[in-house]
Amino acid sequence: MVTACGAQEDDGETAKQVTMNEQQATDRAEQIIHQAVDTMSPKPTLERTGPATIGPCIARDDHGPDDRLQVTLFYKLTGVPGSEAKNLVLQARDAWLKQGYKYNSSDEEDMSGPFPWVSMRTEPDDFWMEGITGVVDRAKGEGLATLKVISPCFLPPGKATTADPAAFETPQTDDPATRRALGHSSRIYDALGVGSAPTQPGEGLSTVREEFGTSVHHTWSTEPLPEDERVRALARVQEYFQSAGWKVRHMPTLEGTPAVVAGHPEERTVVQVAASTTGAVRVAVTTPVNGPSSSADV
Structure with a gap:
């Protein structure tokens, strides 16, 4: 899901090793969430949801060992009217852009619609995040904003490093x-x-x-x-x-x-x-x- 340990770049050099531990990955993911939310208006309530925070590295793009992990955080943005969901996702996008983060993919038509979605990534540490507007009432344009952050793959402490x-x-x-x-x-x-x-x-x-x-x-x-x-x-x-x-x-x-x-x-x-x-x-x-x-x- 992300380019991480041991991946080969186009010039044949190996990519930078990911050396974070679980707490560091979680702290960084939380920081990215708060960079998007702390200046929002109206102010939403963060409601964590989804699977366990720590999980296996799925659909790896490289050749690291099978015991690597990823951190994933899902948050619903609650406590605001459903009509504000679109606005919250757009505010998250703008806040991340101000941090210098990059679009991973975007659709201008989708972003201008009633239920926008955006996918972005951080540089250089390569966390990926999404702002999603789930549909609650399509006729009224009401939705539910959700933010997701996924860390790069990393080895837990005490595990062997990737191949030389x-x-x-x-x-x-x-x-x-x-x-x-x-x-x-x-x-x-x-x-x-x-x-x-x-x-x-x-x-x-x-x-x-x-x-x-x-x-x-x-x-x-x-x-x-x-x-x-x-x-x-x-x-x-x-x-x-x-x-x-x-x-x-x-x-x-x-x-x-x-x-x-x-x-x-x-x-x-x-x-x-x-x-x-x-x-x-x-x-x-x-x-x-x-x-x-x-x-x-x-």
């Missing part, structure tokens, strides 16, 4: 594992049935050497999609995995739509497909270099 940067290599395109990873990505692309986005930092092909073996990773994203299209795309890819004999399970996500995690019964290839905070669907294919040759090598 020297472990990340660019794989050979004629390598069987690389062909296998790209073949699976191609079939997943066909199953999703939506367009792909330009390669982002932290995406693409890489080979990672770790103590438990060497793997080829291929990560990529679709173009941003409306929520209903994301749900249908994830349903199509789940149907593909099941029809092809993959073992499929679901993981809860902050976006509400569960991520699809699929394991190939013979290759030990694992695929994660999940909705992102950007509105895109992110795909991560991991296959062992010493996996079996199969019909997937195309």
Whole structure:
């Protein structure tokens, strides 16, 4: 969901390691919330809601260990008339812009409508936040403003660090594992049935050497999609995995739509497909270099 530990930038350098702990991540997320709310008029009441604050890093865009965590804060802005929801979201956007934070995505038509939504991120620490206007009464233009902040992925204290940067290599395109990873990505692309986005930092092909073996990773994203299209795309890819004999399970996500995690019964290839905070669907294919040759090598 965010570019964090161990991701590769376009120039081949590894991204900055995230070294915060849970309390630091929570404190920073709270600070971002209050930067948006403290100067609002009328003054809302913050009502925390949603899942537990600390959770696993879902739909990772990099190659960090599985035990990394993320902090997520959800707040409803209550105690004000429903007609003020739009105004509160726009005030949050303006307050974050004054802090120097950047748009992650925005839609001018949506922002000018009765129920605006905005997605932004901080620099350089890469927290992502959303201001959302939920519909309460569409005819009257009444809504409920919600703010959400998501931290970068980080390792809890006492855990091993990510692989040494020297472990990340660019794989050979004629390598069987690389062909296998790209073949699976191609079939997943066909199953999703939506367009792909330009390669982002932290995406693409890489080979990672770790103590438990060497793997080829291929990560990529679709173009941003409306929520209903994301749900249908994830349903199509789940149907593909099941029809092809993959073992499929679901993981809860902050976006509400569960991520699809699929394991190939013979290759030990694992695929994660999940909705992102950007509105895109992110795909991560991991296959062992010493996996079996199969019909997937195309």
